[in-house]
Amino acid sequence: MGDLDLDTTLSPLDGARADGVVRFGVDLSDDWRIWTLNGGYVAAVALRAAGAVTSFDRPASISLQLLSGAVAGPAEVSVRSARRARSAECLAVVIDQGGRRIAEGHVWSVASVADGPSHDDAGDRPAGPPLSYPTIHEHIAARGSDAPAAPDFPFWGNFESRPISWVEDWDDRPAGPAFAGDWLRFAPTATFADPFLDAGRVAVALDVYSFPSLVRAHEPPIGWTAPNIDLHCSFHRRSDDSPWILGVGRTPVAEDGLAGFTAEVWSEDGRLLASAGGQMLVRAVG
Numbered sequence: 001m002g003d004l005d006l007d008t009t010l011s012p013l014d015g016a017r018a019d020g021v022v023r024f025g026v027d028l029s030d031d032w033r034i035w036t037l038n039g040g041y042v043a044a045v046a047l048r049a050a051g052a053v054t055s056f057d058r059p060a061s062i063s064l065q066l067l068s069g070a071v072a073g074p075a076e077v078s079v080r081s082a083r084r085a086r087s088a089e090c091l092a093v094v095i096d097q098g099g100r101r102i103a104e105g106h107v108w109s110v111a112s113v114a115d116g117p118s119h120d121d122a123g124d125r126p127a128g129p130p131l132s133y134p135t136i137h138e139h140i141a142a143r144g145s146d147a148p149a150a151p152d153f154p155f156w157g158n159f160e161s162r163p164i165s166w167v168e169d170w171d172d173r174p175a176g177p178a179f180a181g182d183w184l185r186f187a188p189t190a191t192f193a194d195p196f197l198d199a200g201r202v203a204v205a206l207d208v209y210s211f212p213s214l215v216r217a218h219e220p221p222i223g224w225t226a227p228n229i230d231l232h233c234s235f236h237r238r239s240d241d242s243p244w245i246l247g248v249g250r251t252p253v254a255e256d257g258l259a260g261f262t263a264e265v266w267s268e269d270g271r272l273l274a275s276a277g278g279q280m281l282v283r284a285v286g
Helices: 039-053 134-143 154-158 195-207 210-215
Strands: 022-026 059-067 071-083 088-098 100-110 157-161 180-188 230-236 243-253 258-267 272-281
Touching: 022 039, 022 088, 039 059, 039 071, 039 088, 039 100, 039 157, 039 195, 071 258, 088 157, 134 157, 180 210, 195 230, 195 243, 195 272, 210 243, 210 258, 210 272, 243 272
Parallel strands: none
Antiparallel strands: 022 071, 059 100, 059 230, 071 088, 088 100, 157 180, 180 243, 230 272, 243 258, 258 272
């Protein structure tokens, strides 16, 4: 089991250079691996690095290009201010590992208190409360001795997960709506006081339902993978008051080797906390 706080901890490599770049080292953890390390985990590293540099205390958004699959081991994160205004700052973030560019993008940070209009037209949360759904382990325990094993990815050991739509056998199921989601409670720490780290928690949940929502629309066997090549997250509200978060993803269209997804994260009390989107690049296995 991983620990998002420890697994995104940054070590300063030097002071700010003449070009304004601030560099950090980070030891990426294999506990966040699915195929390679989860893109939301990479986004969490980028968010935490931006938070360490900016003087503003609220993450507004992240737009990240996922250029290469990240693996466990040392990586370097570089941050510079691309634009600073009175109440907001855009930070350019680059993550390199072993001579490869893993990711690059931008994080907007803003002042925590700002004037402006307020409304909420998000509609109803698309699932019931978390404790109304069995955990993954409860589903597996209810299987017979001949039931298929659940996929074994380290990533899923980082939370208590309660699927809102359970698939008993991924190798024998009908095609259905391109939608997937779970209630998640991170372990060993459910929420984080650092708003950039807690936004990273939300980014993990925004990223992970891209491929699961895609495959729900297709019958097995699935002869392809579809890593997302980018991730764009908008953080609407603070999230550290909701230990359980509902992550849901939809893939409304897949065509010509691309599959675009949207995602949402909701709170226990029914508020939309964040929304996201991205593109998956579909490629045949083998």
